Amino acid sequence: MTFGRIRTSLLVAFGAALASLVILYWRYGADTEVSGEKIVIASVIGLATGSLYALSATGLVVVYTTTGMFNFAHGGIGVFCAFVYWEIVENADGLGLPPGLGLAVVVLLVAPLLGILIDLILMRRLRTAPLVVQLMVTVGLMVFLLTLANQIWQADQIRGVKPLIDRAEGFNIGISRVPYYRFANLVIAGVIAVFLRILLFRTRTGVAMRAVVDNRELTSLTGARPGLLSGFAWALGSSMAALAGILVAPDIEFNPANLNSLMLIVAISAAAFGQVRSLPLTVVGGLVIGLLESHYQQWISLGPDFTFANRAIAPIVLFLVVLALPQARLSVGRVSTNLRPIERTTRVWEGAFGAVALVVLAYVLAKGWFHFGVWDPGEWSSTGLNKGTSAMVLALIGLSLVPLTGWAGQVNFAPLAFAGFGAFLWLRLGLWFGLPDTGGTGNLVWLPLIGLLCAPLGALVAVFAARLSGLYLALSSLAFALIMANVVFPHPQVLPRVHTFQSLYLDVGFARQDFDTRFSFFMLLIVMFALGMFALIVLRRSRFGRRWVAMQDSQAAAATVGVNVVWTKVVVYATSASMAGMAGVFWATSLSSVDIRSFDLLAGLTIVLLMAAAGMSFPVAGLFLSFQVVFEGLAERLEQTENVEFLVWLLKDFFAKFGPGLLAIGMVVNQRGAIFEMGKGFAPILPWRRDAREELAAENARKRVTEVGGLGLTEPFTSEAIIALDTQLGIVDDVTPTAGYHHGVSRA
Amino acid sequence: MTPPLLELRGVRAGYGIIDVLHGVDLILEPGTVLALLGPNGAGKSTTLAVASGQIQPSGGQLLIGGREVNGAKPDALARAGVCLVPEGRGIFPNLTVAENVRMMTFSGTSYSDVSDRAYELFPRLGERRKQLAGTLSGGEQQMLAMARAMATNPALLMLDELSMGLAPIIVEELYGQVAQLAAGGLSILIVEQFAQTVLGVADSAAIMLHGRVTRTGPPAEIAEELTAAYLGIESGGPS
Ligand SMILES: Nc1ncnc2c1ncn2[C@@H]1O[C@H](COP(=O)(O)OP(=O)(O)O)[C@@H](O)[C@H]1O
Ligand SMILES: [Mg+2]
Numbered sequence: 001m002t003f004g005r006i007r008t009s010l011l012v013a014f015g016a017a018l019a020s021l022v023i024l025y026w027r028y029g030a031d032t033e034v035s036g037e038k039i040v041i042a043s044v045i046g047l048a049t050g051s052l053y054a055l056s057a058t059g060l061v062v063v064y065t066t067t068g069m070f071n072f073a074h075g076g077i078g079v080f081c082a083f084v085y086w087e088i089v090e091n092a093d094g095l096g097l098p099p100g101l102g103l104a105v106v107v108l109l110v111a112p113l114l115g116i117l118i119d120l121i122l123m124r125r126l127r128t129a130p131l132v133v134q135l136m137v138t139v140g141l142m143v144f145l146l147t148l149a150n151q152i153w154q155a156d157q158i159r160g161v162k163p164l165i166d167r168a169e170g171f172n173i174g175i176s177r178v179p180y181y182r183f184a185n186l187v188i189a190g191v192i193a194v195f196l197r198i199l200l201f202r203t204r205t206g207v208a209m210r211a212v213v214d215n216r217e218l219t220s221l222t223g224a225r226p227g228l229l230s231g232f233a234w235a236l237g238s239s240m241a242a243l244a245g246i247l248v249a250p251d252i253e254f255n256p257a258n259l260n261s262l263m264l265i266v267a268i269s270a271a272a273f274g275q276v277r278s279l280p281l282t283v284v285g286g287l288v289i290g291l292l293e294s295h296y297q298q299w300i301s302l303g304p305d306f307t308f309a310n311r312a313i314a315p316i317v318l319f320l321v322v323l324a325l326p327q328a329r330l331s332v333g334r335v336s337t338n339l340r341p342i343e344r345t346t347r348v349w350e351g352a353f354g355a356v357a358l359v360v361l362a363y364v365l366a367k368g369w370f371h372f373g374v375w376d377p378g379e380w381s382s383t384g385l386n387k388g389t390s391a392m393v394l395a396l397i398g399l400s401l402v403p404l405t406g407w408a409g410q411v412n413f414a415p416l417a418f419a420g421f422g423a424f425l426w427l428r429l430g431l432w433f434g435l436p437d438t439g440g441t442g443n444l445v446w447l448p449l450i451g452l453l454c455a456p457l458g459a460l461v462a463v464f465a466a467r468l469s470g471l472y473l474a475l476s477s478l479a480f481a482l483i484m485a486n487v488v489f490p491h492p493q494v495l496p497r498v499h500t501f502q503s504l505y506l507d508v509g510f511a512r513q514d515f516d517t518r519f520s521f522f523m524l525l526i527v528m529f530a531l532g533m534f535a536l537i538v539l540r541r542s543r544f545g546r547r548w549v550a551m552q553d554s555q556a557a558a559a560t561v562g563v564n565v566v567w568t569k570v571v572v573y574a575t576s577a578s579m580a581g582m583a584g585v586f587w588a589t590s591l592s593s594v595d596i597r598s599f600d601l602l603a604g605l606t607i608v609l610l611m612a613a614a615g616m617s618f619p620v621a622g623l624f625l626s627f628q629v630v631f632e633g634l635a636e637r638l639e640q641t642e643n644v645e646f647l648v649w650l651l652k653d654f655f656a657k658f659g660p661g662l663l664a665i666g667m668v669v670n671q672r673g674a675i676f677e678m679g680k681g682f683a684p685i686l687p688w689r690r691d692a693r694e695e696l697a698a699e700n701a702r703k704r705v706t707e708v709g710g711l712g713l714t715e716p717f718t719s720e721a722i723i724a725l726d727t728q729l730g731i732v733d734d735v736t737p738t739a740g741y742h743h744g745v746s747r748a
Numbered sequence: 749m750t751p752p753l754l755e756l757r758g759v760r761a762g763y764g765i766i767d768v769l770h771g772v773d774l775i776l777e778p779g780t781v782l783a784l785l786g787p788n789g790a791g792k793s794t795t796l797a798v799a800s801g802q803i804q805p806s807g808g809q810l811l812i813g814g815r816e817v818n819g820a821k822p823d824a825l826a827r828a829g830v831c832l833v834p835e836g837r838g839i840f841p842n843l844t845v846a847e848n849v850r851m852m853t854f855s856g857t858s859y860s861d862v863s864d865r866a867y868e869l870f871p872r873l874g875e876r877r878k879q880l881a882g883t884l885s886g887g888e889q890q891m892l893a894m895a896r897a898m899a900t901n902p903a904l905l906m907l908d909e910l911s912m913g914l915a916p917i918i919v920e921e922l923y924g925q926v927a928q929l930a931a932g933g934l935s936i937l938i939v940e941q942f943a944q945t946v947l948g949v950a951d952s953a954a955i956m957l958h959g960r961v962t963r964t965g966p967p968a969e970i971a972e973e974l975t976a977a978y979l980g981i982e983s984g985g986p987s
Binding site: 204207208210211213214215217218219220221222223224225226 | 800802821822823826827831832834838839840841842843847850851852853854855856896
């Protein structure tokens with residue numbers, strides 16, 4: 001894959017973006033006349049903003065190239081630092097530092113420290129982890145930082161950040177005023193670019209950072225310290241995110257969610273423009289996005305139905321870049337050093353048993369037939385049933401990730417977008433085809449049709465990115481989620497602002513069952529989940545399931561045994577989209593109304609994160625999505641009790657809010673998820689699982705061996721330790737080092 | 749008695765769940781050259797990866813200068829004077845020749861010393877300082893890789909299949925340099941597939957088969973046995 005070819009493809013992408021802008025103008029141009037003056041001004045604004053995007057994106061690229069980690073928390077770090085800046089500079093009750101000093105404190109102190117901490121605590125352990133785990137941990141970090149920012153700087157107060165140079169100061173082009181601070185931004189970004197160039201090409205550390213990209217193993221063989229290099233890259237990357245965040249803040253509504261959705265996507269899109277490798281192309285990418293945004297604002301007005309369409313520009317650029325990039329070569333030759341041990345697949349009868357057990361258990365619990373000694377919870381109230389319903393709806397959406405991410409190892413950040421599309425179809429099919437009533441038909445016999453219609457959408461998202469590495473598939477699902485959430489769903493023709501979906505029923509002609517009570521709807525969801533879980537267990541044992549798992553283990557190996565990797569990815573994506581779409585029908589029915597907040601990126605990411613933390617390869621992981629609901633429910637029950645404020649706080653404000661982020665971050669230590677660990681403890685109890693008992697015994701045996709032999713394996717021995725060990729083992733070794741040996745090797 | 753410069757005692761190691769070395773014993777005496785020979789896939793490169801700290805042994809001991817250094821990081825060993833020129837091209841293709849030379853300073857030698865020595869030994873590299881290393885010819889790339897060994901004055905040098913894919917005349921030139929280093933008293937561990945290449949420089953030789961060192965002895969004897977071993981493998985079917 002040559003640089004020239006990439007450049008051509010990017011030119012095509014850029015051309016396509018520009019052409020769509022022109023077409024949009026031709027069709028929907030605002031009533032402004034085109035004038036040179038306006039073009040100049042829109043360009044200045046675009047370049048200034050774009051240079052900040054470029055700044056942030058460059059930080060992302062520096063981290064990716066030196067450490068191999070694609071950091072979804074990059075924008076989140078910028079957001080957090082921007083709010084720290086607000087706290088120490090703008091907050092009336094804060095320190096009130098002068099802006100210059102505050103900027104220096106945040107960019108040169110807070111951000112680098114944060115970056116180094118992140119590297120030390122999390123990222124270093126993930127270098128050889130599978131892409132899914134890497135992505136989940138960084139996304140978890142993003143969600144965590146954002147939740148933290150939201151908790152500290154709650155939205156009860158309007159905040160703002162002033163530009164470094166007063167807005168009023170500037171000069172005129174014709175009758176329009178261009179403030180100086182925009183130029184200041186351009187200059188700052190330019191200075192940083194020059195600084196980076198010097199750093200990377202003129203200093204030894206910089207050369208070493210580029211060397212890591214080229215040949216990581218060889219870099220450490222030269223004696224360069226990889227830990228220092230990666231720490232430095234994280235510090236640098238965080239500083240750049242912070243600087244960009246602070247400088248962008250004056251131009252937008254300053255709240256964590258808003259700033260994050262901007263910083264996240266612009267940095268990623270610009271970085272993708274440079275294939276997350278080339279710094280010059282990344283800068284171009286940032287400028288292109290900035291220019292497209294400002295010219296869009298200047299010339300095009302799509303009306304109130306497309307209020308948020310400007311937020312889709314960066315995702316669209318990302319999509320186009322993915323489309324235009326030439327096919328990546330499969331990396332053959334090196335087998336991943338952390339091959340997964342073979343996983344036992346659940347047997348069909350076990351699945352059937354589990355499914356039935358789940359339905360029975362849910363029924364008994366909800367009816368209140370179950371007593372725990374003196375504690376009799378009683379029949380579930382309507383609030384209880386509502387909570388159960390929202391948990392099960394999430395569980396159904398979560399199921400769609402099992403084959404895709406859990407088995408095939410492909411990341412999808414857009415489960416809610418697919419669910420929303422299913423909801424849209426459910427609603428519109430009813431309206432368009434004059435099926436009974438307004439709204440959805442309500443009759444579940446049409447459900448498979450929704451699944452069928454959602455599949456092509458999934459295929460569409462995957463088909464361009466499937467040629468590329470797994471990262472790009474994750475990125476295009478992110479772009480897809482943002483485009484759907486900002487352009488498609490808010491449109492009143494897609495989902496009405498306020499709409500009550502009618503209750504569901506199943507009418508097969510000779511028999512009819514209604515699900516119009518809370519209890520029956522809840523039980524319907526339980527049955528759907530049980531059916532879905534069972535279907536997945538059967539699917540996992542089928543040819544498709546085996547193929548998908550084979551693909552995750554090694555794409556190259558799968559390809560050599562005749563699996564068409566691209567096609568397989570597309571099929572599994574379509575399957576997942578179809579499952580999510582069907583889940584969307586229940587989701588929409590459970591909500592009283594659907595609006596843009598229902599599709600918030602974070603809501604979708606929470607589903608993905610919780611599924612990952614539970615262990616995506618297990619269908620039952622879907623039940624973990626009830627996590628937040630359960631914690632909130634418990635907290636509400638406890639609220640009536642006295643003296644448990646701390647517990648309530650812990651459940652409601654800590655676990656329920658920070659849980660998803662923290663659990664995903666926890667994948668650093670437990671990559672295979674909670675269910676796997678639980679199963680390891682639980683399975684040996686089951687009478688028919690002799691294999692599990694044997695495995696446990698074998699593992700314990702392995703542990704015993706390493707405890708003795710492994711004493712010195714992680715650290716160089718001291719002579720005392722060797723003597724102690726030898727005495728312990730009863731070995732007298734004639735070359736046991738004595739105190740006379742000193743560390744290191746004598747020079748020849 | 750000075751301890752061996754490098755010693756592996758019953759070293760076991762592998763990649764993930766795949767075991768490759770099943771108890772390797774190997775001794776390199778100070779100031780000598782040892783050739784480690786064996787067929788493709790025997791585990792020679794893996795042995796060097798263990799000795800340079802790239803792979804942690806899962807069993808056994810790695811001793812350098814008589815000191816157990818199991819678990820030491822490759823960069824720490826490099827700074828302590830262990831130099832591995834890995835299989836393939838041990839260079840950074842997207843850095844210029846000068847930048848590659850600059851990367852040699854991390855083991856503790858100053859830039860001026862390293863560049864003076866490197867360009868003095870290989871004037872051809874001096875002429876191409878500004879060129880990207882990846883655009884050099886195969887022989888020039890191997891010279892650049894060797895330059896690190898020669899310019900940084902290591903205590904232990906390990907060379908992995910230096911001759912691979914190079915014209916005989918260039919191989920001869922490179923081994924000429926190795927001989928000079930050996931004459932200067934440097935301890936060297938050379939890995940090759942074929943004995944002929946190293947017969948001139950090696951003081952002793954060892955055969956590695958299926959993750960074990962099966963024989964050690966004078967190079968000439970080992971060369972004969974090696975041929976037998978290869979034939980044995982071929983007649984013994986795939987393994
Ligand atoms: N990165 C790796 N991952 C998995 N297996 C490997 C890797 N590198 C080498 N191997 C396996 O280890 C064995 C020994 O390889 P190697 O040490 O390179 O042999 P040699 O250098 O003697 O040709 C081979 O079977 C090879 O397939
Ligand atoms: Mg080899």
